[in-house]
Amino acid sequence: MTDDELSQLMRAAQAGDAVAYTSLLEAIAPRIRRVVGSQRHFAGAQEVEDLVQDVLLSVHAVRATYDPSRPFAPWLAAIVRNRLADGARRYARRSSEIAVDNLDVTFADPGANTSEEGYAGAAAGDPRPAAGPAAGGRAAEAAGDVAQGGGRRHRVEHLRAEGGHPSRDGLAAARARQDT
């Protein structure tokens, strides 16, 4: 389908023609999929499809910004580029969350999780370990969770709900233990 044909379909869609809009979206979906696939070699099929749908939703949301007197392809390309950049930012944020994996390595070691630490606090009626502030306590709790094989996402959400930072608090707790 040529750019002129796509432009005509979009013009009809802006006037409320649902059939033309279906044709337009069906025509551009494979093009978007190709672009996303070429830009995201490492992404799985589901992730590519999520990005394609993201772009289609964005096209739908801002269809009024298309100027019928201008070519269609640059308009679509600008949206795809922008949504891909957003997707990359989201991916980077998710990747940084995976840093919590280090907790397994750091705290699953029996030497780093002595039973005395856990019981000392519990006996005094204080949920925090003797050596650490509140943040260290939360990390120690998470570390114990790791040792017991608890779910990683649950632990991260638990730390976040309490205002902590998984990797930072985990390191603080580790340093506290080394000092004691």
Place this chain on the structure above:
Amino acid sequence: MTPSTDDLIRQLSGDLAPAPPLRRPFLRAIAWTMGAVIYVALAVAWMTSAGETANRWNEVPFTLQQLAALATTFTAAAAAFSMTMPGHGRTALLAAIVAAGAWVGLVLAGCIQDWMAAGAAGIALRSDWPCVAGMLLTGVVPGLALAVMLRRGAPLAPRATIALGALGVASLASLGMCLAQPHERDIVVLVWHGATIAAVSVLAAIAGRSILNWQRLSAAGAT
């Protein structure tokens, strides 16, 4: 479970409502600037007597500065609108940079003239909090109107878009304050008005993603 892309297309087409194309950024900037100028003119008329402002229009440097401020207002608004239109170039942004540069240059030239005419006293700085407050209050209504208009576009560069909008609003508010409370020395305009415009633009840029974002548009489009 995530719907398939075909399901999504059917859903989007099924709920399709007419979406007439937005007018071109240039035309929308004209419409907003005209409305904002009328509003600021009314605000200035309310704040000051006509005689004070009329006298200053006879001064060429003053008039040129205000024209440059108005050009900055219009071009910054046009650039902000242009940034919400996918596929549009950056010509309007360049025009806004040129207009803002010319405005700063004219005010700087005025400072130099004041210095040559009166020496150190010509660039002696005094506080001007009333102007800052006046600029902020004057800019509220045009700023809200511009934000509403910008939110109809695509949030391609939210921070830059909102910062440009804030530059447009603040430069018009500065123009209004220069008319309402004429300054003897341009150094006051350069420092106090300049700092206010810079602060407003930076704060607006920080708030950009809260004002313009895809999540809000997607949610609105889905309903």
